[in-house]
Amino acid sequence: MENNINVSALAQNIAEQCKQFEESQEYKDMITNAVKKLYSNALDDVFRWGDFPDRVKAAIKEAMPTDVSNFVDLAKYNTLMMNTLKTTWEESGIQDSAVEQVQKATLKVISDMEVPHFVMLSDLLNAFIKCNESEAAENNWEKPYVLCKESTAVSEYWEIAFEEEPPLTYSHSFSSSKSKTYGFEFKNCLNIRALYEDKNNKAFKLHDGHKCYELYAGKVDDDILGKKAVKPHSHYEKLICALYFGNAYLVWDDVDPDDIYYPHGD
Secondary structure, three states: OOOOOOHHHHHHHHHHHHHHHHOOHHHHHHHHHHHHHHHHHHHHHHHHOOOHHHHHHHHHHHHOOOOHHHHHHOOOHHHHHHHHHHHHHHHOOOOHHHHHHHHHHHHHHOOOOOOOOEEEHHHHHHHHHHHHHHHHHHHOOOOOEEEEEEOOOOOOEEEEEEEOOOOHHHOOOOOHHHOOOOHHHOOEEEEEEEOEEEOOOOEEOEEOOEEEEEEEEEEEOOEEEOOEOOOOOOHHHHHHHHHHOOOOEEEOOOOOHHHOOOHHHO
16 A cells, blocks of 8 residues: 655644644643642652751750740740741751742641730730849849830830840949940840821720830840741740730830839839
8 A cells, every 4th residue: 555644744733733732721730730749759858858857846846835835825836936947947958949838838737826916015024024033133133224215207116125134324333335225235125116096197006095016126135036036935035926926916004114123123
């Protein structure tokens, strides 16, 4: 039998079929499944890579408070854990795309913890006093070093900064050059701004008749919030976590930050 196959027409038909297939949903599904498999295999390799699994476990254990019963007042514990885990992943040298995928996957399985909606400023400062009262008694400190000032550029933006040890102003050797005038110079600093129900009409958000504020930046024991994961062991640190990580409101109740004393100094 004579072979009458038109090679040119056959090639054209194959090309047209390939083009149609590439435009079909079936082809798109094949690509999607292939990409999913690629990422799945990559993530499996990530979790098996070297000592990575042990490092993740150690990071989670390090971030855990010692008293599990206190979880109820820990703000957005999943966020705190993710900050700790992210540091571990980055130090492991894993590619950014893999880190992002692992973070998303981990967030799905870490439940949000219950957080307080409001934190009283008086409670926060009392918690700080409680943390340092033993050392203060040993050193005969009357009160902590506190700086409280409103921004000169924008109203209702405040810096409330404090350290456990009082300044040198309490001794005759005080020099004005030694005093601290900015919040970032202190070990602990709350950068807060007022919240409004209606900002145009200056209608503040209130709780029990007191203004509510947002903690948008700050420091805890010289660690900048958001840059390094806070390990909340004390009640004071947990309240800071509630404000920064958990978006709790800081309520400026009837307390003057400049007028707080250690128990033996009242």
